[in-house]
Amino acid sequence: MHSYFLPIGLIFAFLFAWFFPDSGQRLEQQGLIPWMVVIIFLVNGYQTRLHQITGDVSLIKTVILAILINLLISPFLGLAVVSLFHMPSELALGLIVISTVPATLSSGIVMTKIAGGSGPKALILTILLNIIGVFSIPFILKLILDQSGLISLSPWPLLQQLLLIILLPFVIGMLFRSIFQQLGDQRFLAYLPSICVIGTVWLSMSASTETLGQLNLPLLLWIILASISIHGGLMLLCWLSRLLHPSERGEWLALLFTASQKTLPVAVGVLTALEQPAGLALLACILFHFQQLFIDSMLASWLEKSSLKRSSHKYKI
Numbered sequence: 544m545h546s547y548f549l550p551i552g553l554i555f556a557f558l559f560a561w562f563f564p565d566s567g568q569r570l571e572q573q574g575l576i577p578w579m580v581v582i583i584f585l586v587n588g589y590q591t592r593l594h595q596i597t598g599d600v601s602l603i604k605t606v607i608l609a610i611l612i613n614l615l616i617s618p619f620l621g622l623a624v625v626s627l628f629h630m631p632s633e634l635a636l637g638l639i640v641i642s643t644v645p646a647t648l649s650s651g652i653v654m655t656k657i658a659g660g661s662g663p664k665a666l667i668l669t670i671l672l673n674i675i676g677v678f679s680i681p682f683i684l685k686l687i688l689d690q691s692g693l694i695s696l697s698p699w700p701l702l703q704q705l706l707l708i709i710l711l712p713f714v715i716g717m718l719f720r721s722i723f724q725q726l727g728d729q730r731f732l733a734y735l736p737s738i739c740v741i742g743t744v745w746l747s748m749s750a751s752t753e754t755l756g757q758l759n760l761p762l763l764l765w766i767i768l769a770s771i772s773i774h775g776g777l778m779l780l781c782w783l784s785r786l787l788h789p790s791e792r793g794e795w796l797a798l799l800f801t802a803s804q805k806t807l808p809v810a811v812g813v814l815t816a817l818e819q820p821a822g823l824a825l826l827a828c829i830l831f832h833f834q835q836l837f838i839d840s841m842l843a844s845w846l847e848k849s850s851l852k853r854s855s856h857k858y859k860i
């Protein structure tokens with residue numbers, strides 16, 4: 544149920560924003576969105592299990608590759624794709640932002656485990672990419688947006704915002720868990736970040752109903768194709784990285800499913816901090832999120848089956 548909660552909730556958020564925008568617009572004007580972002584990362588920090596992290600010198604090269612692919616090359620790949628596809632400005636902004644943000648906070652780790660990879664190494668990569676990403680996003684995003692001519696951006700105010708609404712809550716959440724350990728019933732807490740993401744999408748899209756009127760089926764398909772191109776390009780880079788660093792299978796799968804994925808909550812936080820019309824930009828991020836979940840779940844399932852077949856074959860021999 545938990546794995547379907549966010550995708551289904553995002554669909555309902557879009558429908559509510561489309562058909563009943565007034566209530567969402569009123570709540571958006573109260574300044575609730577930044578606080579929802581803070582809650583997302585406070586809870587994500589609390590849910591991060593630091594005791595699973597173990598030192599591994601061999602992981603250093605994989606960490607460097609993950610940073611290069613996920614944080615440095617990816618934004619330029621996003622710029623190339625939106626230029627090639629001639630995306631409208633607001634959609635282009637969304638795809639560039641999602642290309643610039645770091646790895647997903649949970650699904651990359653889950654996919655790694657399903658595929659038979661190393662969950663602890665995926666956790667290390669995820670935490671490092673998200674911490675470094677807070678500092679890299681403002682400056683790389685400024686460089687990319689300057690080249691695209693979409694908006695003018697000063698990196699320092701954006702950095703300050705990301706520190707306040709993303710990194711600080713995340714660190715406080717981790718510290719809270721390390722001091723007080725696990726508290727009580729965790730079932731509601733597991734859904735709280737997703738609820739806040741859904742609420743943020745609903746409020747942001749309710750405030751952008753005029754721009755949502757530009758949508759049509761060919762444009763939606765064009766966004767999905769562009770998203771698949773970016774995500775597929777990152778997966779290809781992860782695949783080719785084995786030529787530079789032929790790591791063991793579990794570590795390489797951790798790289799594949801973390802460095803190729805992008806986190807929707809951080810993209811929401813960045814769009815919130817930019818203070819730009821976010822309707823279509825946010826929609827582009829959501830469609831990117833959907834396609835990466837679909838593609839990666841299919842790939843993880845296939846890798847799991849192929850791993851079981853290899854194990855069975857070795858056992859018979």
